[in-house]
Amino acid sequence: MSREQRAGAVEKETGRLESFSDGVFAVAITLLVFNLQVPHLPGAISMPVLGSALLAQWPSYLTFMTSFATILIMWASHHGLFKLVYKTDTPFLFANGLLLLLVTVVPFPTSLVTQYLITPAASLACAVYAGVFVVINVAYNLLWWAATHQRRLLHPAVTSRQVKRLTRNQLLGLPLYLLATLLAFWNPYVSLGLCSCLWIFWAFTYYI
Amino acid sequence: MSREQRAGAVEKETGRLESFSDGVFAVAITLLVFNLQVPHLPGAISMPVLGSALLAQWPSYLTFMTSFATILIMWASHHGLFKLVYKTDTPFLFANGLLLLLVTVVPFPTSLVTQYLITPAASLACAVYAGVFVVINVAYNLLWWAATHQRRLLHPAVTSRQVKRLTRNQLLGLPLYLLATLLAFWNPYVSLGLCSCLWIFWAFTYYI
Amino acid sequence: MSREQRAGAVEKETGRLESFSDGVFAVAITLLVFNLQVPHLPGAISMPVLGSALLAQWPSYLTFMTSFATILIMWASHHGLFKLVYKTDTPFLFANGLLLLLVTVVPFPTSLVTQYLITPAASLACAVYAGVFVVINVAYNLLWWAATHQRRLLHPAVTSRQVKRLTRNQLLGLPLYLLATLLAFWNPYVSLGLCSCLWIFWAFTYYI
Amino acid sequence: MSREQRAGAVEKETGRLESFSDGVFAVAITLLVFNLQVPHLPGAISMPVLGSALLAQWPSYLTFMTSFATILIMWASHHGLFKLVYKTDTPFLFANGLLLLLVTVVPFPTSLVTQYLITPAASLACAVYAGVFVVINVAYNLLWWAATHQRRLLHPAVTSRQVKRLTRNQLLGLPLYLLATLLAFWNPYVSLGLCSCLWIFWAFTYYI
Numbered sequence: 150m151s152r153e154q155r156a157g158a159v160e161k162e163t164g165r166l167e168s169f170s171d172g173v174f175a176v177a178i179t180l181l182v183f184n185l186q187v188p189h190l191p192g193a194i195s196m197p198v199l200g201s202a203l204l205a206q207w208p209s210y211l212t213f214m215t216s217f218a219t220i221l222i223m224w225a226s227h228h229g230l231f232k233l234v235y236k237t238d239t240p241f242l243f244a245n246g247l248l249l250l251l252v253t254v255v256p257f258p259t260s261l262v263t264q265y266l267i268t269p270a271a272s273l274a275c276a277v278y279a280g281v282f283v284v285i286n287v288a289y290n291l292l293w294w295a296a297t298h299q300r301r302l303l304h305p306a307v308t309s310r311q312v313k314r315l316t317r318n319q320l321l322g323l324p325l326y327l328l329a330t331l332l333a334f335w336n337p338y339v340s341l342g343l344c345s346c347l348w349i350f351w352a353f354t355y356y357i
Numbered sequence: 358m359s360r361e362q363r364a365g366a367v368e369k370e371t372g373r374l375e376s377f378s379d380g381v382f383a384v385a386i387t388l389l390v391f392n393l394q395v396p397h398l399p400g401a402i403s404m405p406v407l408g409s410a411l412l413a414q415w416p417s418y419l420t421f422m423t424s425f426a427t428i429l430i431m432w433a434s435h436h437g438l439f440k441l442v443y444k445t446d447t448p449f450l451f452a453n454g455l456l457l458l459l460v461t462v463v464p465f466p467t468s469l470v471t472q473y474l475i476t477p478a479a480s481l482a483c484a485v486y487a488g489v490f491v492v493i494n495v496a497y498n499l500l501w502w503a504a505t506h507q508r509r510l511l512h513p514a515v516t517s518r519q520v521k522r523l524t525r526n527q528l529l530g531l532p533l534y535l536l537a538t539l540l541a542f543w544n545p546y547v548s549l550g551l552c553s554c555l556w557i558f559w560a561f562t563y564y565i
Numbered sequence: 566m567s568r569e570q571r572a573g574a575v576e577k578e579t580g581r582l583e584s585f586s587d588g589v590f591a592v593a594i595t596l597l598v599f600n601l602q603v604p605h606l607p608g609a610i611s612m613p614v615l616g617s618a619l620l621a622q623w624p625s626y627l628t629f630m631t632s633f634a635t636i637l638i639m640w641a642s643h644h645g646l647f648k649l650v651y652k653t654d655t656p657f658l659f660a661n662g663l664l665l666l667l668v669t670v671v672p673f674p675t676s677l678v679t680q681y682l683i684t685p686a687a688s689l690a691c692a693v694y695a696g697v698f699v700v701i702n703v704a705y706n707l708l709w710w711a712a713t714h715q716r717r718l719l720h721p722a723v724t725s726r727q728v729k730r731l732t733r734n735q736l737l738g739l740p741l742y743l744l745a746t747l748l749a750f751w752n753p754y755v756s757l758g759l760c761s762c763l764w765i766f767w768a769f770t771y772y773i
Numbered sequence: 774m775s776r777e778q779r780a781g782a783v784e785k786e787t788g789r790l791e792s793f794s795d796g797v798f799a800v801a802i803t804l805l806v807f808n809l810q811v812p813h814l815p816g817a818i819s820m821p822v823l824g825s826a827l828l829a830q831w832p833s834y835l836t837f838m839t840s841f842a843t844i845l846i847m848w849a850s851h852h853g854l855f856k857l858v859y860k861t862d863t864p865f866l867f868a869n870g871l872l873l874l875l876v877t878v879v880p881f882p883t884s885l886v887t888q889y890l891i892t893p894a895a896s897l898a899c900a901v902y903a904g905v906f907v908v909i910n911v912a913y914n915l916l917w918w919a920a921t922h923q924r925r926l927l928h929p930a931v932t933s934r935q936v937k938r939l940t941r942n943q944l945l946g947l948p949l950y951l952l953a954t955l956l957a958f959w960n961p962y963v964s965l966g967l968c969s970c971l972w973i974f975w976a977f978t979y980y981i
Binding site: 242268 | 791792795796798799800802803804805806809811814818819820822823824827837838841842845848849852976
């Protein structure tokens with residue numbers, strides 16, 4: 150068959166890999182709701198007591214929103230990356246699997262920070278949280294490298310400029326999340342604040 | 358490439374955004390089942406005791422059905438909105454992300470009402486519940502505005518009449534859910550009843 | 566546009582309704598795994614003790630498999646039904662929503678039977694379990710009626726024979742599940758056995 | 774209609790079966806995160822205490838990664854198998870359902886090993902874990918047999934060489950997982966190690 154027909158056939162594989170990945174992203178992002186627990190009030194229940202208990206849970210709201218936004222950006226980046234890729238091979242498939250494993254893990258450090266942010270162990274919890282994002286960034290770089298190595302999985306129409314811009318964006322995240330990880334041992338709130346701001350930065354630099 | 362081919366290519370992006378959104382809606386609506394807890398019976402177990410315990414859980418059945426119906430309507434509205442949109446850009450993408458975040462949150466106020474409906478804190482629980490729907494309505498209006506601003510993401514074939522009708526429907530929800538939020542402090546059951554009736558109203562005004 | 570082009574456009578709506586429904590079915594069927602709990606062993610842990618505890622959980626394995634098989638059959642029936650439908654309207658959309666609500670509920674009576682099968686309240690638990698399937702069957706009949714009423718949503722190529730056969734199969738389930746519900750008050754194991762056998766019956770009468 | 778048009782129509786059925794299966798795989802793989810529990814620290818909380826508690830959970834990290842990788846490989850194999858299949862029938866549909874049931878079960882033995890790996894009951898837990906993979910391999914062989922029996926569901930273009938290679942790969946897994954099951958009674962760590970290594974083996978022998 151012609152090259153064109155072959156590419157059309159291979160697109161279907163990318164299609165199913167994308168839909169499976171979308172499924173994992175959708176479930177991981179939705180499972181974050183388990184981070185929002187209804188407070189259990191021993192003793193007399195009243196509106197002020199419930200209101201205070203709800204406010205006291207602010208770490209869970211903050212981490213829920215930060216993690217949701219970060220996974221959303223990851224999905225958008227994944228989507229953007231797949232627009233440039235038109236076929237897959239085994240290394241790419243398993244680099245993608247590593248990325249999905251790490252996305253799946255995000256609810257765990259999110260719960261860790263929720264539970265230990267206002268304790269003496271906050272630094273370690275926030276370091277684990279930022280550290281997971283460091284490893285996710287490494288996984289993204291691996292995935293992008295698997296796609297761009299000798300341009301073997303890229304659409305022929307993809308320009309060098311597009312490749313360079315995406316490479317630069319992927320690499321930029323690494324030192325910033327490393328910084329957030331180290332900052333956690335100085336002040337966990339600053340580390341968490343940096344993680345919250347970073348998704349805003351990605352949002353403004355992201356282009357479909 | 359021609360405009361037509363370009364539009365065809367861009368459709369695919371909308372397609373993946375839709376499938377990711379459908380995934381989040383599907384998971385959020387299904388996770389509501391965790392609101393239905395099997396009663397634990399200390400002491401002697403018998404059919405009347407289990408029957409009484411199951412009936413005593415009526416708040417969880419009511420909120421489960423109301424939340425399920427409301428998320429279903431949200432999905433149908435989302436589907437209807439995307440029928441008029443043929444491409445995406447960054448503001449639209451993140452307005453959609455905000456909407457998904459709020460849809461993801463719905464199981465939390467649902468559990469809150471389930472647990473505190475028959476306590477002195479019912480008003481606050483129902484106010485949070487209706488308040489989440491207020492914010493969701495705002496998010497929908499943001500999404501629709503991001504799509505219609507200068508008609509930049511709309512299909513050329515979309516008529517002004519369609520735009521006006523959808524805009525009116527989106528805006529109408531805001532005062533009604535605000536009313537439900539305020540009513541919660543007067544009588545939480547009336548507030549919950551209004552939330553339950555509102556999805557019926559949307560069901561009858563909804564057109565594919 | 567021509568009727569044909571219009572139908573092509575409408576197919577896309579059915580496509581998204583199907584993918585959303587598939588998402589709910591997939592999540593509901595997978596959440597059944599929460600019915601399988603790891604036993605907690607107080608006191609000395611050894612292989613015979615763990616083995617006994619795992620065997621003592623046989624109600625959870627039985628109900629997990631029955632519920633999984635039943636939801637799978639429901640999905641296959643849903644798939645078969647949608648093959649005959651080529652467009653949607655509002656009543657059909659909400660009949661489908663009712664069906665999804667009930668599919669979403671299945672893990673709850675499944676847990677109820679798991680927990681109370683070997684107690685004096687087993688009859689009530691099994692009656693609720695079979696009763697949910699009765700209501701699901703009613704929802705299926707509603708959905709099918711919404712599609713076939715004046716043939717308004719059916720593909721023109723669908724034969725009367727196909728319609729009659731599917732109608733007969735849908736209706737047949739109702740008395741059988743009603744019987745299982747009533748049998749629960751005589752002997753809950755017979756009721757559960759009938760529910761387990763019914764999916765086998767559907768499996769053999771099901772045709773793609 | 775022509776054979777070709779008929780095949781095109783039937784492809785759509787395979788498409789929906791694939792998307793439903795992808796949904797179950799995506800949810801099952803993501804639910805593994807519940808295996809990662811945030812440690813609860815009674816008494817004084819500090820970074821060393823939290824750090825020790827996190828390290829003490831190494832069985833959950835190991836089983837999470839092994840199960841994630843194994844389900845990922847299963848999904849890739851499923852994807853590879855469906856590339857060769859172009860239509861479905863009832864036996865194939867239910868063989869696929871059996872496979873999905875077993876994939877859905879994986880979080881349960883994963884939790885079992887997490888909880889009992891460092892107890893005297895480790896052998897039984899690891900035997901159940903490896904045993905589930907034995908049964909999954911049997912289900913895969915059933916599915917492949919349902920597809921290849923008289924070549925009735927295979928694409929005409931599929932070569933005998935492709936069929937033989939996939940058959941050999943499917944069959945090879947059976948004795949290896951059986952070995953892991955038996956090894957569990959000699960040394961549970963060796964059994965778990967073999968399960969961890971097996972997915973690496975499949976990864977290197979897997980071709981899209």
